[in-house]
Amino acid sequence: MQRSTTMSSRAFGIGLGWLKTTRGSMPIYCMGAIASVTAYYLISDQWIDSRRRLFIQKRKTQQQQQQDVASVQSDSRFSSLMIGGRFVNPFETWRDKTLWDFLRWVATRKTGNGLPRDKAKLIQDLPLALPHYELLNAFSHPTKVRQTPTSSSSSQESLAENSESPLCYAEYPAVESLDRLATMTATWLGQSTCFVQMEGLNILTDPIFKRRTVYSWLGPERLRPVPCQLEDLPVPDVVLVSHNHFDHLDIDVVRKLGDSVTWYVPLGLGSWFARQGVSNVREMDWWQENELTVRDRTFSIVATPTQHWSGRNGLxxxxxxxxxxxxxxxxxxxxxxxxxxxxxxxxxxGRRYGPVDLAILPIGSYEPRWYMCHQHVNPDDAVLIHRDLGARRSIGVHWGTFMMSDEHYMAPPRDLAAASEKRGLAADEFIAPQFGKTYLYGPAMTGSSASE
Structure with a gap:
């Protein structure tokens, strides 16, 4: 780090000296400042990446020297890694994107994503359903139950635009006949936001209910309205936040739920929650386990690795x-x-914790592959993850909501079907769910979901 700091300071000093000689010209002054900052970050990024590669090689060498079972269980190749005050991906499959990569993508990217001008076509392709409120409330503790919404604008629009909504659950068994401790529900609300119930526990994942990703006026806009509002759902017990990107962490949801729920977040994110006045937060490192007891039932929550990045602004x-x-x-x-x-x-x-009963896996935002492959899986990669985990069932999310890449808006479900067939998966083993529809899974995930 000392070498990086020295080189960066020297670059900044050269830029500053140049600025002093040209301080009469504001355009040149600004160009010099930009050049200095750019040089700093380029040098810093190169130093971090070189150190990252050294750490990866060191971990591989150490692992090859370890033979006993205990050491394999604590395989350091899959531990989180921080260099120079920033987290990095400790996997050889990762490559940092440069400014030039981004500019190349912007200059060559496709536009439109095949979105139709006719709104009726979009409604047909991406229909909304209302969650099965009776079922969700029946599976919740009485203190977590919400009243079935009657005046929600999003609910009214859902019913008006999707005449099949009242019939979505016609084939479901009677709610009172279901064992709430042996049956699981999953309701996809767009992007990576899911409301899941298991053994009496209400779980909300990567919550975002905004119309746009950043502010009401900034960021990609939803293709379809959110199927319901946060206030329509039973109150969550826990919220799982995978990372802090705007399309995975809605500040309005954080402020609404506050300390009424337990937030599980990656390392370093607790201070952001503290600034929002929220303290009921569990920061977790990869492989860290946390026990949670809710209404006399104990659950284990484990933070596990992924290959991605974080940030809510450029700094x-x-x-x-x-x-x-x-x-x-x-x-x-x-x-x-x-x-x-x-x-x-x-x-x-999968080796440590599999098989998994239900996996919520991303299947969208994957084109062009040369630019997206390191940070977003495509459906074929998602099927590989499904198999790695030994997942009995999976639902594909992170598609059809905010268009932030180049694939056709309906490509994810089509590509998922093709990948599932190629890999020999059953038709209902890995599905691209309908917005808002509550999917019901049987005991131990051994049979078909009642909703299929």
């Missing part, structure tokens, strides 16, 4: 960790992935 890149989460109960388990590129960590997660 905090990778200052906080990113992770996936595994929630294990007595009867079942749920894996929430968040964003990731494909890497060997998932095979290790």
């Amino acid at each position: 905090d890149s990778n200052c906080t960790l990113w992770s996936s989460f595994l929630v294990k109960g007595k009867e079942s388990s749920v894996f929430h992935c968040g964003d990731t590129g494909y890497c060997p960590a998932f095979e290790e997660i």
Whole structure:
């Protein structure tokens, strides 16, 4: 780090000296300042990447020298890694993107994503359903129940635009006949936001209910409105946050829920929550386990590795960790992935904690592959993760919500179907769910979901 700091300071000093000689010209002054800052970050990034590669090689060498079972269980190749005050990906499958990579993508990217001008076509392709409120409330503790919404604008729009919504659950068994401790529900609300119930525990993942990703006026806009509002759902017990990107962490949700829920977040993110006045937060490193007891039932929540990055502005890149989460109960388990590129960590997660009953895996934002492959899986990669985890069932998320890449808006479900067939998966083993629809899974995930 000393060498990097020295080189960066020298670059900054050269830029500053040049500025002193040209201080009469504001345009040149600004160019000099930009050049100095750019040089600093380029040198710093190169130093961090070189150190990252050295650490990876060192970990590989150490692992090759370890033979006993205990050392394999604590395989350092899959531990989080921080260099120069920033977290880095400790996998050979990762490559940092440069400014030139970004400019090349912007200059060559496709536009439109095949989105139709006719709104009716979009409604047909991406229909909304209302969650099965009766079921969700029945599976919740009485203190967590919400009243079934009757005046929600999003709910009214859902019913008006999707006449099949009232019939979505016609084939479901009667709610009172279901064993709430042996049955799981999963409701996808867009992007990576899911409401999951397992063994009486209400789980919310990567919450975002905004119309746009950043502010009401800034960021990509939803293709379809959110199927319901946060206030329509039973109150969560826990919220799992995989990383702090705007499309995975909605500050309005944080302020609404506050300390009424337990937030599970990666290392470094607790201070951001503290600034929002929230203290009921559990910061977790990769492989760290935390026990949670809710209404006399104990759950194990494990933070597990992914290959991604973090940041909410240009100055905090990778200052906080990113992770996936595994929630294990007595009867079942749920894996929430968040964003990731494909890497060997998932095979290790499966080896330690598999098989997983239900996996929530991303299948969108993957084109062009040369630019996205290190940070976002495509459907074929997602199927590989499904198999690595030994997942009995998976649902594909992170598509059809905010368009932030180049693939056609309906490519993810089509590509998932093709990848599943190629890999020999059953038709309902890995699905691209409908917005808002509550999916019901049987005991131990051995049979078909009642909703298929």
